[in-house]
Amino acid sequence: MSQFHPATATSFTRLLDPAVRHDPYPVYAELRRDGPLWLPHMPAAVVTGYEDCARLLREPRLSSERWRFEGAAAGEDAIPWDAPSSFFQPSFLSLDPPDHTRLRGLVARAFGQATVARLAPGIEALVDRLLDRVDEADEFDVMAGLAYPLPVTIICRMLGVPVEDEALFHTWSAGLTRFMEGLAFAAAGRENDLDWLPNLLEMHRYVEELIAVRRTAPEDDLISALIAVEDGGDRLTPDELASTIVLLLVTGHETTVNLIGNGYLALLRNREHLDRLRTEPAMAESVVEETLRYDPPVQMAVRVAAEPIEVGTLPLPRNSLVFLLLGAAHRDPAAHPDPDRFDPTRPEIRHLAFGLGHHYCIGAPLARLQGRLALTRLAQRLVDAELVLDPPPYRENLNLHGPSALHVTCGDVI
């Protein structure tokens, strides 16, 4: 196929190099120059242009049921005989209509805007409590001290996970992130190990047990609401319920961490916007949107071609994988003037950070709310914060992109 360029295929492999993890954008620019790229050994296509990614996120011939493709690569042989049954139930993130429509519809009823808006005072209080621990004399790691604990606590509280068990989720969820980049490793011809599997199994076991408790003793939480949710006589089966809760716990946590980390890093590097946010908290909305464009927490969406389709001039056979590189799309100069500049005052901020179409992120309002409150309070309370190390160390993950630690010297804390 003419669109296989060995040099650009090598660029794709370079994305795995830890040395580019903090700044994959120059590699994305190289990939984008040649248009959609074909990786024959997968077979897979890599799509980097904004309009192509936006169109393909809505393309019904591209399936999200990539577990069909992953098959043995997902480590089927390693799954123990006593794995909890919900483990085998794909979450609705990995289903196509009509199964996806049904499950998402049932969950969306319990996960609406109004529920999220009610959380604002609790989120702000938690941000403040976490920032109260900052010691002016010491360095503060914004990831360990705020960006990690905030989303995991909030999603656990929403769902009704007992406070004493929250730490378990932190460990499990961190272990799971490697699972999410399995396909990218495969695309680059590298093995991804299965160290995530025990975490995922334990999480399913725990969630199944918690559901059993809530069935007999419902509380005012999302797990109890999901148990009770019913639409025209339709309900979630026990396995669907558990798999949905695991999905919400993982997606509700690992992504928002990076929104806070990437946003604060961009502000520290662009102090005029940090200073402005301090005095004009209304800026928080555009700071969050520009962070989502400039340095998105989720760098790619993956699909499988359920039918043969064309991406530009690139014909994709049935069953090819399609990597939609959202991080590359957001820096496409055809979509944004001066795309490599972090500028929350842009007249228009467009992005695909939450996807588009059927699978558009169900947690976007929650993530945005947490991002706005966390970044505003950081700007207001850590008035003299200075980055200790630039670039900071990064998470290993290709897809979930952000610093693993973000140390600042604090100076005065308000």
Ligand code: HEM
């Ligand atoms: C879907 C990003 C926060 C729950 C998605 C998708 C993206 C995304 C890109 C689409 C995936 C695809 O099309 O294959 C993000 C980012 C977040 C964030 C960048 C934070 C900044 C959250 C939160 C929750 C959540 C806080 C839940 C509490 C979900 C769920 C889906 C999803 C359940 C699947 C939707 C579906 O398949 O219909 N997210 N997300 N996300 N997200 Fe988020």
